[in-house]
Amino acid sequence: MKRLVILFVLVLWAFSGTVCFAQELQGTAAETASEAPAGNTSVWKYFAAALAVGISCIAGGIAVGQIGSAAMGAMSENPELSGKALPYAGLAEGICLWGFLVALLIMIF
Numbered sequence: 001m002k003r004l005v006i007l008f009v010l011v012l013w014a015f016s017g018t019v020c021f022a023q024e025l026q027g028t029a030a031e032t033a034s035e036a037p038a039g040n041t042s043v044w045k046y047f048a049a050a051l052a053v054g055i056s057c058i059a060g061g062i063a064v065g066q067i068g069s070a071a072m073g074a075m076s077e078n079p080e081l082s083g084k085a086l087p088y089a090g091l092a093e094g095i096c097l098w099g100f101l102v103a104l105l106i107m108i109f
Contacts, residue, residue, distance in 0.1 A: 010058060049103035056099020063092035 071085035 052103040060095035
């Protein structure tokens with residue numbers, strides 16, 4: 001239940017950011033109406049970028065938590081495994097980096 005509440009708060013926070021950007025862009029849409037196609041696609045661009053970063057960071061945090069707990073359990077039995085567990089945590093943190101890069105590409109194009 002606690003995880004569900006935290007997930008709900010994170011999703012609500014991500015949506016509130018897109019609403020703030022949407023209100024800011026709404027004033028400039030009238031100025032560039034002749035240049036832009038029908039519909040406000042820039043709002044969806046910010047929404048997609050927020051989802052890319054938000055979901056990838058949540059998934060990366062869950063993965064690092066699982067890997068960290070397994071690594072601590074393995075190191076308590078065999079201390080020599082500390083060097084072998086570190087790359088797996090780095091791979092899990094790379095998920096967040098890829099989400100950020102996808103968001104940058106969405107916002108550029």
